[in-house]
Every structure is written in structure tokens, then in C-alpha cells.
Amino acid sequence: MPYLEIKNLHKSYGKKEILKNISFDVSEGELFTILGPSGSGKTTIINCISGVTDPNSGEILLDNLLLDNLPTNERNIGLVFQEYSLFDNLTVRDNIDFALQAKIRKTLPDILKWKLLKKERYRFQNEIEIILKKVDLKDHFNKYPKQLSGGEKQRVALARALIQEPKLLCLDEPLAALDKNLKKELQKEIKRIQRETGKTFIYITHDQTEAFTISDRIAVINNGEIIQVDTPKNIYEFPKTKFIANFIGDNNLFKIEKIENQDNKLVFVTDKGAKFVFQETNKEEIPQLPFTICLRPEKLTFKEKRLYNNLKVKLNDIIYLDGRIKIVGGLTTGEEITTMCNSEHNFSKGDTINLYYSEKDILILNQ
Ligand code: ADP
Ligand code: MG
Numbered sequence: 001m002p003y004l005e006i007k008n009l010h011k012s013y014g015k016k017e018i019l020k021n022i023s024f025d026v027s028e029g030e031l032f033t034i035l036g037p038s039g040s041g042k043t044t045i046i047n048c049i050s051g052v053t054d055p056n057s058g059e060i061l062l063d064n065l066l067l068d069n070l071p072t073n074e075r076n077i078g079l080v081f082q083e084y085s086l087f088d089n090l091t092v093r094d095n096i097d098f099a100l101q102a103k104i105r106k107t108l109p110d111i112l113k114w115k116l117l118k119k120e121r122y123r124f125q126n127e128i129e130i131i132l133k134k135v136d137l138k139d140h141f142n143k144y145p146k147q148l149s150g151g152e153k154q155r156v157a158l159a160r161a162l163i164q165e166p167k168l169l170c171l172d173e174p175l176a177a178l179d180k181n182l183k184k185e186l187q188k189e190i191k192r193i194q195r196e197t198g199k200t201f202i203y204i205t206h207d208q209t210e211a212f213t214i215s216d217r218i219a220v221i222n223n224g225e226i227i228q229v230d231t232p233k234n235i236y237e238f239p240k241t242k243f244i245a246n247f248i249g250d251n252n253l254f255k256i257e258k259i260e261n262q263d264n265k266l267v268f269v270t271d272k273g274a275k276f277v278f279q280e281t282n283k284e285e286i287p288q289l290p291f292t293i294c295l296r297p298e299k300l301t302f303k304e305k306r307l308y309n310n311l312k313v314k315l316n317d318i319i320y321l322d323g324r325i326k327i328v329g330g331l332t333t334g335e336e337i338t339t340m341c342n343s344e345h346n347f348s349k350g351d352t353i354n355l356y357y358s359e360k361d362i363l364i365l366n367q
Contacts, residue, residue: 001064002025002026002027002061003026003027003028003029003030003062003063003168003200004025004026004049004060004061004062004063004168004200004202005025005059005060005061006022006023006024006025006045006049006058006059006060007023007058007059007060007061008021008022008023008057008058008059009021009022009023009045009048009055009057009058009059009060010022010055010056010057010058011041011044011048011053011055011056012056017224018041018044018224019041019044019045019048019055019224020223020224020225021058021225022041022045022058022221022224022225022226023226024219024226024229026200026202026217027200028063028200029198029199029200030200030201030216030217031191031194031201031203031214031215031216032200032201032202032203032215032216032217032218032219033202033203033204033205033211033214033215033217033218033219034046034202034203034204034205034218034219034221035205035206035207035208035211035218035219035220035221036206036220036221036222037206037222037247038206040221040222040223040224041221041223041224042172042204042206042221043172043204044224045221046079046170046172046202046204048060049062049067049075049077049168049170049202050072050075050077050079050170051067051070051071051072051075051077052072062075062077062167062168063167073106075167076164076165076166076167076168077166077167077168077169077170078161078162078164078166078168078169078170079161079169079170079171079172080154080157080158080161080169080170080171080172080174081157081172081173081174082172082173082174082175082176082177083177084145084153084154084156084157085157086145086153086156086157086160087145088144088145088146089144090144091141091142091143091144092132092137092140092141092142092143092144092145092148092156093125093128093132093141093142095145095156095160096128096131096132096156096159096160096163097124097125097128099160099161099163099164100124100127100128100163100164101124102164103163103164103165127163128163129141131159131162131163132159134159134162134193134196134197135155135156135158135159135162135189135193136155136189137152137155137156137159140152149182150177150178150182151178151182151185151186154174154175154178154186155186155189157174158174158190158193162193162197162199166199167200168199168200168201168202169199169200169201169202170201170202170204171190171201171202171203171204172204173204173205173206174186174190174203175187175205175210176205176206176207183210184213187210187213187214188213190203190214191213191214203215208247208248208249211232212232212236212248215232216231217229217230217231217232218230218231218232218235220235220243220244220247220248222243222247227240227241227243227244228240228241228244235248236248236249238363239294239363239365240365240366241365241366242292242294242365245292245294245363245365249296250296250297250326250338250340251294251295251296251297251338252294252295252296252297252300252336252337252338253292253293253294253365254268254270254274254276254292254293254294254295254335255270255271255290255291255292256268256269256270256271256276256289256290256291256292256293257269257270257271257289257290258289259286259289260275262277262308263308265277265278265280265308266278266280266286268293268362270333270335271290272331272333272334272335273333274311274331274332274333274335276293276295276309276357276362277308277309277359278359278362279359279360279362285364286364287364287366291364291365291366292364292365293362293363293364293365294362294363294365295337295357295361295362295363296361297326297338297339297340298339298340299357299358299361300337300339300355300356300357301355301356301357302341302345302353302354302355302356303356304356305354305356306356306357306358309356309357309358309359310354310355310356311331311337311354311355311356311357312331312332312352312353312354313329313330313331313337313352313353313354313355314329314330314332314350314351314352315327315328315329315347315348315349315350315351315352315353316328316329316330316336316349317329317349318347318348318349320343323342323343324340324341324342324343325340325341325342325343325345325347326338326339326340327339327340327341327347329353329355337355339355
């Protein structure tokens with residue numbers, strides 16, 4: 001049974017259709033990411049879930065409850081944004097305290113809540129300390145926001161959202177303003193906190209590395225349409241469309257315009273004349289011409305020589321990246337091809353080498 005169900009969501013601003021029939025399910029305790037380029041409609045989905053925006057049509061169910069007519073403040077959805085929106089005149093502790101009190105005020109009638117707030121003061125302080133320890137801010141209880149780094153402020157924002165015990169926490173590009181190292185550190189932290197609290201998170205990002213680092217599952221969105229919902233592994237290994245193959249990691253894409261037979265093998269011929277041998281066992285997958293094939297750079301090898309499946313490549317560029325070498329070369333037909341190797345190889349620009357591939361690694365894309 002899905003915990004969050006989004007069914008056929010449509011949203012337009014004026015004549016422009018921003019969300020086109022968005023549907024997906026999220027399980028309880030899942031870290032689910034919506035990944036897509038800027039302007040693709042990610043924030044609009046969160047706005048519909050949290051009630052900031054009304055969709056034109058479609059349904060949103062959270063824990064079996066239809067959210068459509070529920071006001072924003074009764075949906076019990078936590079939000080964390082790129083901007084921290086902390087109160088500058090309150091300490092870290094008091095920022096969290098404020099959120100906790102706001103939650104209590106929202107859920108209890110007047111007299112009761114004031115009595116409770118007075119009586120339970122100690123317990124609340126205790127809860128605040130627990131949550132601040134959870135987000136690793138135990139040394140910062142009494143600091144003001146201006147005394148904190150960007151990463152620490154975002155931890156406060158996370159604690160503030162969590163203390164309200166939301167049924168769902170939506171994080172909209174929370175790390176976009178942070179530098180690379182801090183980003184990496186907080187990605188790990190967010191994942192840890194999500195696991196420890198067991199809360200359901202919807203995480204929004206335009207950064208594919210971030211999505212792959214933290215997510216249980218990813219929905220890839222482009223132009224207001226969800227194109228693929230799957231685990232990071234499947235999205236990488238089996239991208240459904242050309243857009244995803246291009247957007248996620250490096251890729252070699254070739255447009256196939258002709259199919260030939262050679263020594264009982266199927267040979268795909270590109271628009272420029274390059275040839276790729278295809279594994280016959282997958283024959284039934286072959287769509288109508290023209291179509292696109294993709295070959296991930298790391299699937300190409302220099303070593304295991306193959307008679308048919310080889311490509312002559314002239315090296316145009318050699319780029320050092322995180323202890324690996326990215327090689328950008330050109331086929332004799334002029335098409336560009338990229339591969340990766342470890343830094344022990346001594347290739348130089350201008351060298352001509354043979355690259356080999358396995359037939360099973362050629363992936364056919366339908367669009
Ligand atoms: P993302 O979060 O993926 O960057 P958004 O959901 O913010 O994208 O926006 C998607 C599209 O909707 C953009 O083209 C944006 O200009 C448009 N849009 C968002 N909010 C409004 C609004 N209130 N009025 C008109 N257009 C909007
Ligand atoms: Mg956005």
C-alpha cells in the first residue's frame with residue numbers, strides 16, 4: 001500500500017501547462033527524489049503536495065487521506081528550502097522551540113495548550129536537545145543564525161521541520177547554496193537522519209550526483225512530465241529515453257539509420273556510417289528505424305580484444321578526473337566517443353587506439 005499517492009496531477013499557469021499528468025507512489029520511510037532540470041516543474045509538484053498551489057486536476061493521498069481540500073496547515077507536511085528562513089533574533093534552541101510551540105498551538109484548543117506549554121516546558125527542552133543532537137548541532141544550542149555556517153543553518157532548518165513530526169518531509173533543493181564539500185557531507189547527513197527517523201522524504205534536486213547519492217528511488221522529470229521512476233541503478237543502467245541517457249552521467253549516443261547482416265550478426269549502422277554489432281538474442285527489442293543506441297563510457301575497454309566489436313578511435317582530449325582519465329576520441333566516421341580508464345594508462349592526444357565493447361552493453365532507446 002503506497003504511503004503517498006499522486007494521481008494524474010495537472011497544473012497550468014495561464015495557457016502554459018506546467019505539470020502534465022504526474023503520477024507516482026512513495027512508500028512509507030522512503031527517500032524519494034524528484035530529479036530534473038531547472039524549470040521542469042519540481043517545485044510545483046511540492047507546492048501541490050503541501051497545499052501552496054491548487055492543481056487543476058488530479059488527486060493526492062497521504063496515508064490514505066485525500067489532501068485536496070485540506071488547508072496547508074492541516075496537511076502536516078514539513079518543508080525545507082534552499083533559504084533557511086530562520087529567525088535571526090532567536091538562538092538555535094529558540095528557533096526550534098518556536099516551531100514546536102507553533103505545532104502545539106495548531107493542534108490544541110487555547111486553554112489546554114497554554115497549560116500544557118507551561119507544564120511541559122522541561123520535556124520540550126529535552127525534545128529540542130534530542131533533535132539538535134540528531135542533526136549534530138549539540139555545540140550550537142545558544143548561537144544565533146548569523147554565528148552559523150550555511151551547512152549548520154540548514155541543519156537547524158532540518159531540526160525545525162522534524163520537531164513538528166511531519167507525516168512527510170519535502171526538501172526543495174536544500175543544498176543548492178552550499179559548496180561541493182559541504183554538500184557531500186550534508187547529503188550523507190540527510191540520508192542518515194532519514195534512516196534514523198524513518199520519516200518519508202521527498203527530495204528535490206537538479207543535481208544527478210546528489211540524487212544518486214541519497215535516493216532509494218528517483219523520478220526523472222522533464223518539461224512537466226515524469227519520464228522514469230526507478231532505483232538509481234536501473235535509471236543508470238536502463239535509461240528509458242535519450243533525455244535520461246544524456247542527463248544521467250556521460251554517455252555515447254548514436255543514431256541508427258540502417259541495419260545490416262554480416263556473418264550472421266546484426267550490424268547497426270549510424271547516420272554517419274559507424275557500425276555496431278548487436279546481440280541477436282535481443283532481436284525482438286529492435287524498434288522501427290531510426291532509433292538511438294547508447295554505450296556507457298565505462299563499458300568500453302582497451303583490453304579484451306574482439307574481432308567484430310571494435311572501434312578505431314583517435315584521441316582528441318584526455319581529462320584527469322578524480323584519479324581517473326576521461327578520454328574523448330573520434331571514430332573514423334567523425335562521431336565523438338567517450339571512455340574512462342585508470343590513470344596508469346599513458347595515452348597522448350593524437351594517438352589512435354582500438355576500443356572494444358560487448359554486444360550486450362548496447363542499449364536501445366526508444367525516443
Ligand atoms: P523547478 O522547480 O523544476 O525549477 P518550477 O516548478 O518552479 O520548476 O517551475 C516550472 C515552471 O512553472 C517554470 O516555467 C516556471 O516559470 C513556471 N511557474 C512556476 N510558478 C509559477 C507561477 N506562480 N506563475 C506562473 N508560472 C509559474
Ligand atoms: Mg524549484
